[in-house]
Amino acid sequence: MRIILLGAPGAGKGTQAAVISKKLGTPHIATGDLFRAALGQGTDLGNKAKAYMDKGELVPDDITVAMVLERIALDDAQTGYILDGFPRTVNQGVALDQALEKNGESIDMAILVDVSDAELVKRLSGRSICRTCQTPYHSVNNPPKETGVCDLDGGELYQRDDDKAETVINRLQVYSNETAPLIQFFESQSKLVRINGEQDISVVEKQLLDIIETK
Numbered sequence: 001m002r003i004i005l006l007g008a009p010g011a012g013k014g015t016q017a018a019v020i021s022k023k024l025g026t027p028h029i030a031t032g033d034l035f036r037a038a039l040g041q042g043t044d045l046g047n048k049a050k051a052y053m054d055k056g057e058l059v060p061d062d063i064t065v066a067m068v069l070e071r072i073a074l075d076d077a078q079t080g081y082i083l084d085g086f087p088r089t090v091n092q093g094v095a096l097d098q099a100l101e102k103n104g105e106s107i108d109m110a111i112l113v114d115v116s117d118a119e120l121v122k123r124l125s126g127r128s129i130c131r132t133c134q135t136p137y138h139s140v141n142n143p144p145k146e147t148g149v150c151d152l153d154g155g156e157l158y159q160r161d162d163d164k165a166e167t168v169i170n171r172l173q174v175y176s177n178e179t180a181p182l183i184q185f186f187e188s189q190s191k192l193v194r195i196n197g198e199q200d201i202s203v204v205e206k207q208l209l210d211i212i213e214t215k
């Protein structure tokens with residue numbers, strides 16, 4: 001199954017995509033994680049992306065689309081994937097549809113994880129992520145077993161540069177201007193499913209899995 005997780009910064013896309021990916025046995029492809037990994041490896045792609053990410057702006061569509069098409073062409077993505085943070089503009093959505101159509105494929109559903117701005121700010125200010133596997137934690141909502149250490153691989157937890165208050169405000173604005181129009185885009189394709197992301201992590205998880213299993 002080819003699933004898109006749509007939602008504002010901090011909505012819980014990464015938290016939930018990890019669970020669905022494990023359950024379905026399909027890869028979790030997160031454009032933000034790919035850019036951060038490229039930056040960690042010091043590649044050209046990573047350095048180009050950093051300039052945009054640090055300001056909370058979107059990386060240009062051509063760079064982002066090329067990276068995703070390359071990733072979904074790999075063997076492990078042939079039966080499906082969970083896209084987290086992509087598409088993020090209507091142009092990216094159109095480019096993805098066109099590329100899939102060439103192979104007789106299409107997106108099965110786009111799930112919007114809906115959360116209010118006030119809650120998003122709280123989540124991002126309390127978040128830390130693993131330097132190695134990028135798993136997100138929250139100091140109150142989802143703390144690691146040992147402070148500063150990832151439960152899954154023992155990696156060091158750190159705060160993302162773009163989770164600083166002034167950058168968060170810009171990311172929310174960019175979401176509303178550039179990404180929110182995708183809600184209408186997927187609605188017009190009858191692919192949009194909404195979920196209340198302001199419930200406990202385990203409740204959101206259960207509802208998401210129910211939606212996917214009944215598809």
Ligand code: AP5
Pocket residue numbers: 007008009010011012013014015016030031032033035052053054056057058059060064084085086087088089092123124126127128136137138139141142162171197198199200201202204
């Ligand atoms: P990206 O890494 O995709 O960041 P984002 O979309 O801003 O989303 P986040 O990762 O911040 O939030 P999330 O929804 O994954 O929430 P999480 O599960 O961590 O992108 C970063 C940057 O890369 C962009 O700004 C842009 O520059 C660039 N980029 C990426 N994709 C791009 C694209 N397609 N085009 C162009 N540029 C692109 O959860 C957040 C916190 O809340 C955690 O602490 C978690 O523990 C907690 N939490 C989760 N769920 C719940 C819950 N139900 N209740 C309480 N707490 C919860």
Ligand code: MG
Pocket residue numbers: 013014015030032084
């Ligand atoms: Mg994320």
